[in-house]
Amino acid sequence: MVTKLEHVNVTVSDLDRSIALVQDVFGWKLRWRGGSIHSGESAHVGDDETYVALYRHPEQAGRPVDSYTTTGGLNHIGVLVEDLDAVEAKVKAAGLEPHSHADYEPGRRFYFRDHDGTEWEVVSYP
Structure with missing residues (x-):
């Protein structure tokens, strides 16, 4: 059985800025963009096989203090x-x-x- 990581999903503050950054830095393409869970908006940016899901919620909180000391942190x-x-x-x-x-x-x-x-x-x- 072959397994492969398909995507990760990360919350961002500015969806357009985040899309532009990963497109420019990594040469990725916008695969999909649309409405998402909890009245948010998501964009899938990557290549034909893998991508990063960028998610923006209209009422999000700030980021954790330190992901390396936060259980479940990215x-x-x-x-x-x-x-x-x-x-x-x-x-x-x-x-x-x-x-x-x-x-x-x-x-x-x-x-x-x-x-x-x-x-x-x-x-x-x-």
């Missing part, structure tokens, strides 16, 4: 890319700050936080 979203340096340049162009760069076995990586504080890990393997 710590980061990992994205595999071919050209780590090109993606990092796009992150910087979006006004965001890459951090925690590392060369490690088996590849290279960095992290960044988006406008809502969600952390993304960007990784590349040789």
Whole structure:
């Protein structure tokens, strides 16, 4: 039996801004956008097989203080890319700050936080 992660779902404060960010940084396409649970709106952005579901609720609360100490918290979203340096340049162009760069076995990586504080890990393997 083959299993594969299809998507993750994350709440955002500005759906249009979040869609534009992941489209620009990762080259993803908008697969679907429409009404969603609890009177919210969702957008599925990714490729033909996997995506990130971006969700905006009209009355949402702020984010938890620290996802790494919050049970059930989303710590980061990992994205595999071919050209780590090109993606990092796009992150910087979006006004965001890459951090925690590392060369490690088996590849290279960095992290960044988006406008809502969600952390993304960007990784590349040789």
